[in-house]
Each structure stands twice: as structure tokens, then as C-alpha cells.
Amino acid sequence: MMGGLILAGSIVGIVVYGWLLYAYSILVLQVTAFVAVGTVLGIAVWIGWTMATTPAPAPLETGPKPLGTDGSADPTNQK
DSSP states (O other), X not given: OHHHHHHHHHHHHHHHHHHXXXXXXXXXXXXXXXXXXXXXHHHHHHHHHHHHHSOOOOOOXXXXXOOOTTSSSOTXXXX
16 A cells, blocks of 8 residues: 555656656756755765764774683694
């Protein structure tokens, strides 16, 4: 049911946009370009804000490697 409504609404939107583009071409193109550029720049702002306000992860601790059961550095060396 919902898929059919989305399909019909999308088709109506395409037809209305086409008619508006024919009737008011310059204005519709200007509004479309403004919305497209604004959307892209808004996403860039969101990504930048997220990167700027997210704290850096804690550094990984580098320690000695675990030893095998017999004390050797090779855990597969079992006697």
C-alpha cells in the first residue's frame, strides 16, 4: 500500500516538476540549483561538525607480544 503511494507521488512530482520547468524555466532551474548546492554543502557542514566535535580515540597500547606455553615467542611451538 505504502509503496504504491510513494510510486504515485513520485510520478505526480515528476509531472509537476516538468510542467513548472516548462512554465517557469529560469526560476525553477535557479531554485533547483540552490536546493542541490545547499544540500551538498549542508552535508559537508554536518560531516565537518561531526569530525570537529568527536573526540579522538584513545591510542592503542603497544606491549610485548604474548608468549607461547613453553615461554618461546612462537605460540605454535608446543612440545
